[in-house]
């Protein structure tokens with residue numbers, strides 16, 4: 113068992129932990145980053161599957177994500193636009209596929225009016241929310257004790273309008289059923305991206321990708337840290353007191369003055385804290401849970417949908433794959449589609465065999481793009497739910513009522529332990545941008561002497 117001593121031990125080599133470690137090193141502090149997996153990046157993972165380079169986790173960058181954009185620029189990475197020329201496709205309640213352009217789905221004039229009116233109301237509510245302090249809004253308790261679905265259904269009895277409004281923060285973001293989280297949680301999700309309108313605008317929220325994949329961000333951040341990143345070191349125990357911490361991993365022990373716990377909050381309870389964390393943390397962490405989404409890649413010998421004038425962008429709250437996009441790599445002759453299957457649909461699919469799952473998902477994609485979608489040359493499902501060191505996707509959110517009850521305490525340090533990850537962010541919440549912001553914040557707190 114190796115034993116080392118550093119100023120700060122960082123647990124988790126995702127975007128949050130590696131950002132914090134780099135900031136601390138630049139400020140002259142010594143660090144050790146302990147990572148459970150045999151790779152860095154956490155929920156950022158670019159891999160080659162059957163000859164196709166696929167981004168299995170996070171990949172898109174939106175214009176509001178300043179922290180991520182700064183990091184990408186600082187690391188010298190190049191970005192490219194998501195392909196978006198041509199028509200989008202919407203599948204309506206009767207299963208009919210319709211082409212459309214712009215942001216509004218091709219629904220009836222009355223449904224369009226209802227969607228517009230509620231979107232305007234939501235944008236006004238979101239404008240009042242400070243993403244770093246959603247719990248401080250005067251109506252936080254009221255908005256946190258009604259589910260997103262129930263609130264929407266109080267606004268209108270137009271089911272198609274409700275489903276289309278609901279899925280922007282439901283299936284597409286928190287990846288939980290819309291009865292399982294609150295209106296306030298939904299408003300936070302929208303506030304973290306600037307407005308509700310931003311979230312529903314695919315051209316905004318899914319704007320750019322990094323050439324070679326977004327995992328290069330953590331890979332390059334880790335490269336700068338060199339031998340201070342230790343892989344295959346799941347931290348099992350953290351002993352802590354006001355004097356410092358001892359992090360005990362499988363093959364090594366790190367003594368430090370401070371710790372940054374940069375792992376998803378659903379994994380905190382995998383670690384034995386000695387002494388145990390305070391009662392508040394024990395309770396609070398039980399009210400945070402991961403969403404669940406399957407990200408599906410289908411690669412074809414060419415982007416055949418472009419020949420039909422389709423952009424590849426497709427939505428339907430009635431389809432198994434509720435959204436899908438052209439995900440062709442930069443400079444690639446082959447065409448790649450990416451589809452998402454969320455929450456209860458994902459549960460149902462994992463009760464089937466792999467062959468049945470594939471058939472059902474490709475059938476759903478064919479409703480958008482035609483029968484050719486059923487014959488990819490490469491097919492892959494990212495299943496983050498089965499990843500021991502993540503356990504879901506994209507990130508964690510509070511259950512009904514949890515955000516106003518515990519939100520103010522989420523990032524509060526415990527002794528020498530600070531918490532950082534995308535799941536705790538305000539701006540950039542659930543995104544890499546939020547992870548970077550949280551990494552910066554935890555590092556700044558230590559550098560500025562919060563507890564040194």
Ligand code: FDA
Nearest residue numbers: 124126127128148154155169170171172347533534543544
């Ligand atoms: P992250 O989970 O990445 O890192 C934590 C690290 O801690 C992991 O490496 C883990 O192995 C390690 N760890 C856990 N327990 C440990 C222990 N006990 N000891 C040591 N190490 C431990 N975002 C975005 O901006 N654009 C997008 O398009 C998408 N899309 C997307 C798709 C999919 C499928 C996923 C899963 C996620 C996204 N996201 C995204 C979200 C984004 O990827 C995510 O928010 C951040 O990468 C999270 O970074 P963190 O550093 O906060 O946690």
